[in-house]
Amino acid sequence: MTLLETFFNPEVLLSSFPALLRGLVTTLTLGILSIICGTIVGLLVTLFRLYGPRPLRLACVVYVDVFRALPMLVVLIVIYYALPFVGIRLSAWTSAIMGLSVVLSAYSSEVFRAGIEAVPKGQFEAAEALGMHFPLVLYKVVLPQAMKIVIPPQTSNFVSIFKDTSLASVVALPELLKEAQDAQALNANPTPLIGAALVYLVLLWPLVRLVGWLETRAQQQKSR
Secondary structure (H helix, E strand, O other): OOHHHHHOOHHHHHHHHHHHHHHHHHHHHHHHHHHHHHHHHHHHHHHHHHHOOHHHHHHHHHHHHHHHHOOHHHHHHHHHHHHHHHOOOOOHHHHHHHHHHHHHHHHHHHHHHHHHHHOOHHHHHHHHHOOOOHHHHHHHHHHHHHHHHHHHHHHHHHHHHHHHHHHHHHHOOOOHHHHHHHHHHHHOOOHHHHHHHHHHHHHHHHHHHHHHHHHHHHHHHHHO
16 A cells, blocks of 8 residues: 555545544534633633732632643543542533633633733823723723734634644544544544644644734834
8 A cells, every 4th residue: 555545545535524524513613612711711810810809819820820830631631530529520512611711711811911911001090080980991991902912822822722622532522633533443544634634734724824914913013
């Protein structure tokens, strides 16, 4: 068998296509839900950390530090395999989304914090001088400016989360890589794995280029 037939076998790829498609749908759904949940939680953690009472601020610091330090795989295993020992049993979907979301929220929190702290304090003072209450200052003045700063690094976090969905197979969730592994074992040929790699490339390469473009644009705006 030639190298081409081993790694790019059209018949094996065609027979594996339904499985890869199922895995892609799972990966996209898992990634999108995790991004939504992780971004919202990350923003809330940032606001509590910056403006909450001292005990809550300390709790947020510990939360961010812990989940930035722990590997994603460890978080998923603890949620799915350890929590049942204390009576908390979660489905594969819930465990995967929770694991991906808490880690993303920790990284997102640092990104949001940097963005908010980059807004000049004079913006707060000017808004308060106009009689705007603090929540309105955040909503109308601070967050719109901060979002322009956080978009490039946050988009990079989104790319990382989509790649980390490949770890969801550890909690028995049949995402793209798991489906490809099963198809590879069924056909005794690595072509499905190559197919999965190509799908990841087609899915994530535009996002990687988008990150680069956003970073370049942000630098150009700063230099003006």
